[in-house]
Each structure stands twice: as C-alpha cells, then as structure tokens.
Amino acid sequence: MRTEHEYRPIxxxxxxxxxxxxxQRxxxxxxxRDADGELRTLSARITDIQxxxxxxxxxxxxxxxVRLDRIVSIDGARQSDYPD
Known part of the structure; x- marks a missing residue:
C-alpha cells in the first residue's frame, strides 16, 4: 500500500x-508542495536531476x-495537466 509520503513517478x-x-539553465x-502539504512558491534554477x-x-x-512529485507547477505548466 502506498503512503502519501511515498514517491509517485511523474x-x-x-x-x-x-x-x-x-x-537551458x-x-x-x-x-x-512541502512534506507538510503546504504550497509554496519559489524562483530557482534546476542544476541537476537525480x-x-x-x-x-x-x-x-x-x-x-525538491522531490519531483512535489512540484505542482513550473512556469505555469501544472503537473496535473500531464497525465501518466
């Protein structure tokens, strides 16, 4: 059984x-969305994906x-708009 903290592939x-x-740097x-479920906004550059x-x-x-499944959107593109 999957818990809410278990990684969900994007x-x-x-x-x-x-x-x-x-x-593109x-x-x-x-x-x-952080581990407590709080939504926050940040401005940053991705240097690597591991x-x-x-x-x-x-x-x-x-x-x-940031764990990838916790990214809600990037530059307005919402993860929920990209089905598995």
Missing amino acids: SCDFHDLLEASAT RTAQFEV TRDDGEYALLDRDEE
Whole structure:
C-alpha cells in the first residue's frame, strides 16, 4: 500500500519540461508542495536531476532539493495537466 509520503513517478512529458529547464539553465517559477502539504512558491534554477532509492529530485541553485512529485507547477505548466 502506498503512503502519501511515498514517491509517485511523474509523467514523462512533465519530466521533459523539468529537464529542459535544467538544460537551458534558466530561472523558473515553481509551485511546490512541502512534506507538510503546504504550497509554496519559489524562483530557482534546476542544476541537476537525480534518481535515488526514494525517488527523483531536482537540485536547485539555492542549495535546496525538491522531490519531483512535489512540484505542482513550473512556469505555469501544472503537473496535473500531464497525465501518466
């Protein structure tokens, strides 16, 4: 049984958007849901995307990392608009 904290893979199309942002080295506007379920907005550049045992992460230029399934949107493109 999956818990709410267990990683949920994101769609390939949304993953491609994140990778494109990293490749272009551009600052993007993110909406991110933290572990407590709070929605926050941040402006950052993705420096790398890493796969780990517990999920995939975007490493940001502000010494922060975000699990990909917690990214709600990037530059207005909402993850929910990209079906699995």
